[in-house]
Amino acid sequence: MATDQFKRYxxxxxxxxxxxxxxxMSACQVKRLRRKQYLLQDGDIWKFHCFVAKGCLRTYTVDLAGNEHIIYFAIENWWAGDRESLTTGRPSIFNIDALEDSEVILISDANFERICSEIPSFKNMVNGILQKSFLVAQRRIHTYISLTAEEKYLQFLETSPHLNTRVPQSMIASYLGITRETLSRIRRQTVKKN
Structure with a gap:
């Protein structure tokens, strides 16, 4: 049950x-998503803090040519959403959908801020998550601009082995900013080396 998972977390x-x-828990709303169901669509305003209790979500954009660019995956015990839309009130440029049947906990921004002001240990946890998220984003940008396609994939396997078996290879390629063909070639070469 989603609420039990959130309490454990x-x-x-x-x-x-x-x-x-x-x-x-009195501020939480449980939302169930079917595979391929949207949690957020490009152009909508994001108004929640979202904890993934079960399943896998992806955050992505679609360019004018129809190509998807995945920026984030969120699995159990991770958080998802569009922080820019949440803090500015501007429409999101992102889509968030479920790659698997999923359950999330949604907390409105107003309730989230109230909880942070009333419960210092919750606020400390949130600050730690935000700091870690910033460091991960910084590392991801460095990876994207500095490493070869093979190095990106090997780093992905090292840092996110749990995603490699849950996410289609085409989506991993999108996340890494490489083509599916390049990823297939790298995977074949990696298998031969081992």
Whole structure:
């Protein structure tokens, strides 16, 4: 159950009390997504903080030629959403959809901010997540502009082995900014080396 998963996560990541959990859970809305169902579409305004309790989501854009550019995958115990749209109130440039049947916990921004002000351990957890997210984004930008296609794939396998078996190879190629053909060639070469 999504709420049980979220409670386990909160207990593991912060020092919340049972009273704190009751406050947090009262602000939560569970949303179930079927495979390929959108959580957010380009042009909509994102208004939530989203915890993935079950499944796998992807965040991506589509260019004028119809090519998808995946910027993020989110699996169990990860967070998803469009922070820019949330903080500015401007329409999102991203789509977020489910790659598997998924369950997410949504908390409105107003409730999230209230929880942060009322429960210091929750706020500390959120600040830690934001800091880690910034570092991951920084590393990803460096990877994208500095490494070869093969190095990108090998780093992906090292940092995200759990995604390699859950996400189609075409989406991994999009995430890495390489073609499917290049990824296939790299994968064949990697198998031969091992």
């Amino acid at each position: 909160l207990r593991e990541k912060s020092d919340v009390t049972e009273a704190d959990l009751n406050v947090i």
